[in-house]
Amino acid sequence: MRYSIDYQQVSEDQEFVRPDDRSADIVFNSEHGLALIPCVGDVVNLPSTAVKAGVCGVVRSRIFNYLRGPEEFYCHVNIFVEEADINFGNLISEYMRNQARSRSPSS
Template sequence: MKYSIDYQQLHKGQHRPTDDGVIVGVSFDSESGFALIPNVGDVVDVPEMGGHCGVYGVVKSRLFTYTRLGDELFCGINIVVEEADIDHGTLIKE
């Protein structure tokens, strides 16, 4: 199975996330092992880089969409990150 991951930012006060295009650009297949993806409630910080938008906040939802193309199964994973005020001192000691 082939997978791709897309992130979308949900800004404060909004009901729907923005679609800013490819943010991280992760794709993999089940034969190559695994990829770590954040779970609901996890804090995500992907800075803007290389012309790509970033996301920051807490994972609100993950949507797994499965599509069959001929004999191959494809899974698109959409991760919505809700903007949040986060006290980094409670997450990590630097």
């Protein structure tokens, strides 16, 4: 299956994305029909490039559009990322604490 993903940055008070907002496009193929696509509530940090604006924040919503072409099935995902004040140091520390808890033997 072929996938394309548009990440669009939105502010906390923004109800919709303006059509002229630049998205950070990702296109890839998956032989097994699997793709790592962030869920609502996940933190996303996609850096800017010379061509596309980056996005950073929390996934607010996702829209999946499936299209069937003459020879392949195609999925276009539009992901709206809401700006958030994210302390990546705390986020990583929380992840490490959760990993340590999951490895410790139960009492």
